[in-house]
Every structure is written in C-alpha cells, then in structure tokens.
Amino acid sequence: xxxxxxxxxTRLLLLPAMAMFLVFLVIPLTLFFLIGFNPxxxxxxxxxDELTLENFIRFFTTPNFLLGLRxxxxxxxxxxxICLILGYPLAYLIARTxxxxxxxxxxxxxLAAMQLDMTIRLYGIMTIFGNNNGLIxxxxxxxxxxxxxxxxxxxxxxxxxxxxxxPFMIFxxxxxxxxxxxxxxxxxxxxxxxxxxxxxxxxxxxxxxGIVAGSVIVFAIGVSGYIVPTLLGSSRIPTLxxxxxxxxxxxGFWQFGAAIGFILFAVSLTxxxxxxxxxxxxxxxxxx
Numbered sequence: 001x002x003x004x005x006x007x008x009x010t011r012l013l014l015l016p017a018m019a020m021f022l023v024f025l026v027i028p029l030t031l032f033f034l035i036g037f038n039p040x041x042x043x044x045x046x047x048x049d050e051l052t053l054e055n056f057i058r059f060f061t062t063p064n065f066l067l068g069l070r071x072x073x074x075x076x077x078x079x080x081x082i083c084l085i086l087g088y089p090l091a092y093l094i095a096r097t098x099x100x101x102x103x104x105x106x107x108x109x110x111l112a113a114m115q116l117d118m119t120i121r122l123y124g125i126m127t128i129f130g131n132n133n134g135l136i137x138x139x140x141x142x143x144x145x146x147x148x149x150x151x152x153x154x155x156x157x158x159x160x161x162x163x164x165x166x167p168f169m170i171f172x173x174x175x176x177x178x179x180x181x182x183x184x185x186x187x188x189x190x191x192x193x194x195x196x197x198x199x200x201x202x203x204x205x206x207x208x209x210g211i212v213a214g215s216v217i218v219f220a221i222g223v224s225g226y227i228v229p230t231l232l233g234s235s236r237i238p239t240l241x242x243x244x245x246x247x248x249x250x251x252g253f254w255q256f257g258a259a260i261g262f263i264l265f266a267v268s269l270t271x272x273x274x275x276x277x278x279x280x281x282x283x284x285x286x287x288x
Contacts, residue, residue, distance in 0.1 A: 033265070036258035043252040055259035065260070068238040072223045073267065074154070075239065079161045079222035080215045086162070087169040087214070094170075095177035107174075114167050122160055122231045129156060152234045160228040165221045169214040176210030212279045219271050224264060240264045 037051045059065045090110070097103045113121075128135050129150035137147040150156050180203060188198035226241040233239075240260055248257035 029265075032258050033262045034258075035255050036260075036262045038255050040253055040255045043254075045254050055256045056263070058256065059259060059263065064238065065243060068240050068243045069263070069267070071154070071229075071237055072240045072264070075157060075161060075225070075229075076219040076222035076271070078154075078158050079165055080218045082158070082162045083166050083169040083218045084211065084215065087166055088173060088211075091170045091173035091177055091210075095174050095180075096182075110167050110170050113163075118164060118227055119231070121163065122228065125156075125160055125163065125232065126151065129159065151232055152236050154233075154237060156232040157229050157237050160232045161222045161225055164225075164228065165218040168217050168221065172214035172217060173207070173210040176213075177207055180206045208279050212275055215275055216272050219275075220268050223267060223271070240267070 031047065034047050035045070036055055037053070038048050039050055039052050039054060094103060094106045094110075097106065126134070129137075131137060131147065131149050131151050134150065136150070140147055150159075184202050184206065185198045188202045189195065193201065223239075224241055225239070226245060229237050229239045229242050235242075240263065244257050244260040244264070247253045247260060
C-alpha cells in the first residue's frame with residue numbers, strides 16, 4: 001500500500017517576508033513611537049521608563065503644528081478626489097480594452113510616468129508653473145496679463161502630489177475593473193436599464209474594492225509626502241512630514257518628532273478605518 005506524498009506547508013513561504021516586515025518595519029516603528037512618550041531631550045535617542053504626554057500636548061496646543069495637520073489631511077483628501085476623477089475613466093478605458101497590444105501600450109504610457117525620479121518630475125512642474133519664470137506665466141506676461149502664483153501654495157502642492165499618486169490609483173483600479181464580468185452590465189441592459197444606470201448600479205459598486213484600495217494608497221501618499229511640500233510648497237505650506245523632518249534633522253528633538261510621527265500614523269489608520277467603514281456595504285454585498 002502506497003502512501004500519498006506529503007504536501008509541503010506553503011505557509012512557510014511567508015516566513016521570509018514576515019521576518020523582513022517584522023525586523024525592518026514593526027520593530028523600528030514601535031521603538032520610534034515609544035520615544036514620543038518620553039520627555040523631550042535634545043539630541044538624545046533612547047527609550048526611557050519615564051512616560052509623558054508632554055510632546056502630544058505641545059503639538060495640539062501649537063497653532064503652527066495644527067496647521068500642518070490640517071494641511072496634510074486636506075492634501076490627502078484633495079489628492080484622492082482628483083485622482084479618482086482623473087484616474088477612473090482612464091482605468092476604465094484600459095481595463096475594457098480587448099486588444100492586448102493597445103492594453104500594453106496604454107499601460108506602458110501610465111507606467112512611464114513612474115520611471116523618472118520624483119525630484120526631476122517636480123522640477124519639470126516648476127518649469128511649467130513657476131511663479132516668475134514658468135512657461136505659463138511667461139506667456140501671460142507676454143500677453144499683458146497678470147501672473148498667477150501657481151507654486152508655494154496648496155494648489156502647487158496638490159498638483160505635484162496628484163502627478164505622483166495618479167499612476168498608483170490607475171493601476172489599482174485596472175486590476176479590479178478587468179475582473180468584473182461584462183455580462184453583469186449586459187444583463188442589466190437586457191432588463192431595461194440604461195447604459196448609465198447599468199454602470200451606476202452594477203459596475204460602480206463592483207469596482208468599489210479598487211476605489212477603496214486606490215483611495216487608501218493615494219491618501220497615504222498625500223498625507224505623508226515630504227518632497228512635494230518641500231519643493232512646491234516651501235515653508236508656506238507646512239505639513240506633518242515637514243514638521244517631523246525639521247524637529248528631528250534641524251533641531252534634534254527626536255521625542256517630539258516621534259510624537260508627530262505617531263500622530264501621522266494615527267491619521268492614516270483612521271482614514272483607512274473610515275474608508276472601509278463607509279464602503280463596507282458596497283464590497284461583496286456587505287453591510288456596514
């Protein structure tokens with residue numbers, strides 16, 4: 001009598017990834033966040049047994065830091081809305097393309113935007129939207145029109161963030177939209193629904209997992225971005241990330257910087273929880 005061959009436990013394949021996740025993300029972030037509950041001590045990086053909420057009280061009682069929190073949340077929300085408006089139609093077009101060559105070309109065009117370094121892309125934006133020497137303002141000046149301050153404000157930071165985050169939204173949506181069976185819409189049309197009604201009542205709810213995933217990714221990029229607010233916003237648009245960098249790199253206050261990092265992490269987690277809560281009734285026919 002022969003015995004069936006033993007099937008190896010495929011869960012073991014997760015061990016390397018879990019180890020990397022634990023060593024390079026969970027442990028460092030946990031230690032970093034713990035520093036935020038220690039009294040401020042300039043230039044000192046260590047975890048003490050003295051716990052305090054002094055850093056958090058300072059943050060929530062200082063208007064400039066609250067302004068950074070507000071700017072980060074607004075930037076994240078604006079980025080999500082704009083990326084959805086711009087990305088959903090393009091993702092729908094690419095996902096519904098039946099010709100493999102056209103699908104490949106369109107995907108490469110979207111992917112090409114991610115190949116250049118972010119700094120180069122931002123300097124390209126500054127070439128076009130520069131307040132004094134940008135191409136648009138040079139054209140306005142030549143026409144005798146007043147120049148428009150595109151940069152060093154919320155508009156400029158939003159443009160840079162959307163330019164960076166849009167491909168992530170598009171590719172996240174494509175993966176979900178391509179798996180939606182077109183026969184669902186066809187069945188709705190055969191029952192008398194208009195093309196718009198079939199899209200609104202059938203296709204859009206089925207695409208909600210992609211919308212949720214893409215929104216979470218884009219919000220995380222917008223709320224935690226550093227290089228975009230630094231180059232396109234300067235010091236006029238403070239965010240949580242710029243405050244964190246200044247407190248640690250420029251002033252050496254690791255404890256207060258860690259507190260800001262903890263708040264930034266909490267904002268991201270709260271956004272994820274809210275988005276999933278709102279969208280729960282759409283995903284897999286669930287109910288919130």
